Amino acid sequence: MQHVAIADQVDELHDPTSFITKYIWSQDHKVIAIQYGSTAIFVGLIALALSGLMRLQLGFPDTFDFIDPSSYLQFVTMHGMIMVVYLLTALLLGGFGNYMIPLMCGARDMVFPYLNMLSFWFYFVSVLILLASFFVPGGPTGAGWTLYPPQAILNGTPGYDWGIILMLVSLAVFVIAFTMGGLNYVTTVLQARTSGMTLMRMPLTVWAIFVATILGLLAFPALLVSAIMMLLDKLIGTSFFMPALVSLGENLDYTGGSPVLFQHLFWFFGHPEVYIVALPAFGMVSDVISVHARKNIFGYRMMVWAIVAIGALSFVVWAHHMYVSVMHPAFGFFFATTTLIIAVPTAIKVYNWVLTLWKGNIHLTVPMLFAIGFIFTFTHGGLTGLFLGNVTIDLPLSDTYFVVAHFHMVMGVSPVMVLFAAIYHWYPLMTGRMLDEGLGKLHFWVTFLGTYAIYLPMHYLGFLGVPRRYFAMGTTDFIPASAQDLNASITIAALIVGAAQMIFIYNVIVSLRHGKKAGKNPWRATSLEWQTPDVPPHHGNWGPELPKVYRWAYDYSVPGAKDDFIPQTQPVLEGEQSEEAEAMRK
């Protein structure tokens, strides 16, 4: 077929010359990735600051006058929404997905560069709309990141007039942006790989981002649909989600709607969203571990199938977020069972990471420290998931700090750990310079230990029955006064960890100019993105000729080989014992 476009083009592409085409309206996937990444990190810092404000209130109630109950709820809501959607989803898929897919598959660019550019600018607009809600009358919505109706759009909830509308519009725009990007990622992976790069030779990073994108394309529609329906409820007075009710002594015009319908729609998006965030992290951490342990990933084929299985299962577990919304016991049983089944492929992945480390030549570089940290936080967060997946254990723990601790460990801290690992790992490729090792280690230890200082005590608070999202605990008999001391210590730890992130930001900015020159392939990695003719790669990535791939991405420490790594572009030697063939037989 005659469909030559940029990604397939054999000729080298030339860098655009004007500033605007190079950095603003850029169609180069690498520039778009950096645009996505820096925007996401910027809003992420806002969300981090919000969490600091929340912790100040919780740790030292009655001390800070500028935090009232309404603004506290607004901080909770915006913190959650920004972190899950606008930071993690955007940075993992829009940022790393964009950067890594063409480079790791050996393409010159995404298959639809123009659409890719639009995707970023739509995302940018959605961020602007989101941030605008801080400046409208009433402020941003305080409905919690789940935005449950009926309270989300009723008088009494902060931001019920403007904030919620901007939030829903922003989400709808985000879904459009994601769809444009996602179509690109999936099509690029399926159709634009280079010669020799079969699906089962792709690095796990690409596999994971690929599956996560498919999840996104099928799950974000639910968010779009629920956002449209709630907007209609709010703006023109339909009653999709709104039952007949009395609010502040006033009979409202709503009648006969179903709030539980919203919960189903939201969590049909919300649970796959957990894996949209987690899967890319799984993929990237696999590659980081393999490179820095100088060993092929244990059970590559199992890892791929585990990613696919987790992705498929994530669509049939959503109602485990709704055990307290009352459901038929048979459904509770069904959703508890599917939830626990997900633990099987997930456990396979954890075992395989650990077995990759086993007898590996482990280099404790900063990316590797973060990767190992991830194995810890993810295992701990995952184990508490087994508690919460069971209906009977979930009911008393629901809406307590146990849940907060669980999901922060498993889908907050863990993907962030991998993001740090990935940034420390691929920063040399993106900028040509290394990040400072000493500052990186300081950043790691404060973050890693701080994580435990913050979230371990929260499990305990949850067992005490301290409810989440409360502005202040007040005088509740069943909560001992010492819980407050725990809260204060959590706050101090949280502020220290928050401050430690500034070390990271400083490191990233200063190393742009003053970092050690990285040279080509500083980690001595095999995968394709490090084999570009220039570091950082130019527009079009590959110089005059596309690379040819002869082996999988995990040929580390091959017996008899000259180096302890063999790049994917190196032809198979005569009589070489192939680890790939070995892995495929298993």
Place this chain on the structure above:
Amino acid sequence: MTTNIEKTSSFEESGVTGLVADWSSDKQAFDMPWGKLMMWIFLLSDTFIFSLFLTSYMKVRMSVTDQWPPVSEIFALTIYGVHVPLLLIAIMTFILITSSGSMALAVNYGYRGDKKTTAILMFITAVLGASFVGLQAFEWSKLIFDEGIRPWGNPMGAAQFGSVFFMVTGFHGFHVTCGVIYLLVVAWKVARGDYEKKGYAIVEICGLYWHFVDLVWVFIFAFFYLW
């Protein structure tokens, strides 16, 4: 698996072996242009949107407390004193299905390289689509002005009838409108000869979208007008 894989694609085989060969091949998994694959994936995503709309509609309809309005009464036309249920919808459905036929012909002529006939057929498709949207506007105005149905309530029964009806048919009408614009743009470019070199896959991609919009209509028709 050990040796250097030099084959570029493996689309010769058929059946299960062909499927396996496609998926295990390097470069590309499907023997089709990128745009076509992208359209398929987009339509899969869009299918989820419409399915969720329709599922929500079913849930709403089952759980409302008021009586659901008498659908076949509302969607009836009185012509020369004769009361004909579902007449307008039958005409609209007929038009849309017919437009799928002209679209299929356009794809066929496109691959033959007959750009004039292709452009004309695409134009006919667009005109049929536009008349569908026009009739929908007529239907909406009849419901709004004659029957007093509003998104937030109606005199016949459950308020959600108007809500879901306007939302889902509106969303579908939006798709048809986008499709008409898309068809006109592509038809114009076909007529201008833009695809002489690139090939006429774009007509088929356009057609995929159009057939999808038709298919969705069949479901909306069944669930709203016949249930």
